Amino acid sequence: MFTGIIEELGEVKSISRRGRITLLEVKADKVSEDTKIGDSISVNGVCLTVIKKDCGFLSFEVMPQTLSGTNLRFMGTKDKVNLERALRLGERISGHFVTGHIDCIGIIRGKNYSGDNLIFEITAPDKFMKYILDKGSVALDGISLTIASRKSNTFSVYIIPHTLKNTTLGFKGPSDKVNIEFDILTKRTGSN
Numbered sequence: 001m002f003t004g005i006i007e008e009l010g011e012v013k014s015i016s017r018r019g020r021i022t023l024l025e026v027k028a029d030k031v032s033e034d035t036k037i038g039d040s041i042s043v044n045g046v047c048l049t050v051i052k053k054d055c056g057f058l059s060f061e062v063m064p065q066t067l068s069g070t071n072l073r074f075m076g077t078k079d080k081v082n083l084e085r086a087l088r089l090g091e092r093i094s095g096h097f098v099t100g101h102i103d104c105i106g107i108i109r110g111k112n113y114s115g116d117n118l119i120f121e122i123t124a125p126d127k128f129m130k131y132i133l134d135k136g137s138v139a140l141d142g143i144s145l146t147i148a149s150r151k152s153n154t155f156s157v158y159i160i161p162h163t164l165k166n167t168t169l170g171f172k173g174p175s176d177k178v179n180i181e182f183d184i185l186t187k188r189t190g191s192n
Contacts, residue, residue, distance in 0.1 A: 004095030004144025010083045022062040042084040045142030045179040047100025095144025096137040118159040131182035139181040
């Protein structure tokens with residue numbers, strides 16, 4: 001379980017194949033500090049298990065199903081990724097509950113300013129739009145965000161400068177793909 005508050009912007013060091021498994025190695029100075037093999041780390045919102053730790057680098061095995069259902073399949077070396085360690089009991093929850101199980105891939109349709117506010121407009125598959133509630137929560141690439149508005153198959157989120165600077169959203173624009181995890185509480189109630 002995660003909170004959607006990104007701890008570090010990591011960088012993909014290598015991606016390789018071993019049979020059907022994809023091996024992903026990520027530079028993670030801060031997140032690797034007290035991480036051990038077997039720990040769960042959110043990588044762009046995807047819950048992955050650490051299989052190796054070496055001098056500020058973490059390695060993960062990614063199953064074909066995970067790869068095909070997330071934007072990790074589009075990653076290349078030197079790409080930036082959002083990193084967050086799993087929540088510890090007793091810690092504050094600053095974002096919302098994020099499981100690390102991606103529901104779908106969305107596409108950024110717009111990145112515009114309205115006054116001083118940066119707004120991202122995201123397209124999601126129709127069958128998931130029932131989970132989009134005004135002022136509800138959503139995780140994009142593992143980032144906990146508040147939904148600003150909803151249209152037929154798009155929704156908007158406001159991005160504060162801190163989030164833009166400290167997450168992959170600073171590198172993304174129209175037509176880029178984002179991992180979407182809808183709020184587990186919204187999914188549980190079957191809203192809309």
